[in-house]
Amino acid sequence: MVTYELLHVDKNSGARRGVIHTPHGDIQTPIFMPVGTQATVKSMTVEELKENGAEIILGNTYHLYFRPGDELIKEAGGLHNFMRWDRPILTDSGGFQVFSLSALRTISEEGVEFKSELDGSKHFFTPEKVMKIEENLGSDIMMAFDECCPYPSTYEYTKKSMERTTRWAKRCKDAHTTDQALFGIIQGGFYEDLRKQSAEDLKAMDFPGYAIGGISIGEPKEEYIKILKYTAPLMPADKPRYVMGIGSPDYLIEAALAGIDMGDCVLPTRIARHGTAMTSHGKVVVRNATYEHDYGPLDEECECYTCRNYTRAYLRHLVKCNEILGMRLLSIHNIYFLTNLMKRVRIEIENDNLLNFSKEFYKKYGYTKE
């Protein structure tokens, strides 16, 4: 059972402060969820994730099905036991891989055939099969199997895809047998009437939570904001609202302002591995020469392990040498930065002040728009 408890609504923005209750504990919302595709948030131990504020993480149906296999994970006692994470887990359905691995798959009404990037073998993913995999993984929240449309897509294609995703959602619901919470995913691309149709059809199926999928996939920011603000109010108020794939501070704050409760993204850990940090004064490309002799912390306002112990000059050295520790220290910092940012967002909502805070934050972070 997964339930949503609304604690407070920001009087000046409509942002929601709440709690989501799950079998593995509560999560405070709005929340940022680090992504651990292959049963690991890359380079970080579960202790480090906890110390840096992670309350819930993601796993991925597609990738775990191929390696090590969902049957093995079931045998190991489920994903929680397998990876030693005792807090909530949300599993993505593989719907994003329909988009990101588009060169390796074929879509039909029945499902999606993927050609494995590992050995070329063919695997047919249906909504029923995805439910079985996610049940074997044993996550607290499982996502319905959908298609994430690319940007841009034509109205005709997006409509056809959205309607099929709705039919797949029904099949997921019918095939689902455990008490794990199954969330529906609203699609419809960048067309408002399609978003509305998708939201209404999915609401009629009464899922315990809803997500907006298919945004934050490379579109201009204005398009993201437009669909976010249009779609969020169409989602039930008494259930968790989740925007899939958002990880930059502005996208997360805009989502919170729109009344969204959850967001996830690979961004903080990926850019960390490529040598970039998010700080209170904006993005820092640690490899840049300007930090060669900089013996101050990455972010003087940050209290994470990395900022308490290491200098920019040292981090730059590690990044330039492609040392594992550099990736780890920046990942720790970026995860801490985002979980801490969301902690602050929750406080500002409680004080009905998120809108003002967002303006101050954007100014300091260096965003020119908004």
Next chain:
RNA sequence: GUAGAUUUAGUGUAGUUGGUUAACACGCCAGUUUGUGGCACUGGAGAUCGUGGGUUCGAAUCCCACACUCUACC
């Protein structure tokens, strides 16, 4: 001392009948990254081709001298 080989960007190299802005890798400088196939991708700066002279319409490329480094022999 003799013979041979070598000398092209910070480093290592490509450039085979002489022909427009001399190529590549690494390094350097910068940018991108948003439900993670790929620890990646995209740009940029940087070389009077060892030095001097000659042949030629034209030389990194051919010729001469010198210098440098390496190897072998005396």
